[in-house]
Amino acid sequence: MKIATWNVNSIAVRLPQLVDWLKATQPDVVCLQEIKCTDDCFPAQSLSELGYQAVTWGQRTYNGVAILSRGPMVDARRGFPEDPGDAQCRLLDVMIGPVRVINVYVPNGSHVGSEKYVYKLAWLARLRRYFDESCSTNQPLVLCGDFNIAPEPRDVHDPVLWEGRILFSKPEREALRVIGEWGLVDVFRRHHSEPGLFSWWDYRAGAFRRNHGLRIDHLWATPALAGVSNSAEIDRNMRKLDRPSDHAPVIAEFMVNVP
């Protein structure tokens, strides 16, 4: 199983890049974030022609998640069980063969101490509860997406500058650690230990050119599944294109067969 996560920052703008990338990369499963469109506007037809089915949970303007798969997806769940009908579209959970795939777009949080920051920390606590209540560490499971948190100093281009700021504040890192403690392994870090490997670069101030980035897009797996991962890579080339997303795809391969 080759699985990828990519915050596309508008599926409407990024569709041509996504199509070319699917042809070149040939993943079995793709988790998308920030599709920024409602389900009826999602380009399912274009992706179906490439052999991908889509499960989507989108809204206008903001947020929105989707999972693409070559094989059938069953038991789709959208959001937390306690979510109201007008909840922000940030969590999609499906079964693909034996593997459970959970795609998240964690709230950005805006600024430390803001109302959105409080919402982000509460959302992360709910995610941990979601695992406690409806998942098992014995099942092959991947949690992936835009976590909007860099876990460690080596995931930040300038940890001193970023310490205490949004995406790298201690409470955010702690909330992420608590989710991992449920029983998930950072698959990327099984294969790469060095600093300077990022998945997101701000559009502003030439951040990509200077490699002023953060590693905030993650692929985590339950231990047995993580143990059969062959590779994990960040596809920086997608950030070099004209009109890029501010995020690059993260891809992992597991020695597991999916339909």
Place this chain on the structure above:
DNA sequence: ATGGTAGATACTCTA
């Protein structure tokens, strides 16, 4: 300490 850019929508908000 601030602003820089990009996307969607509609004359601003979010990231």
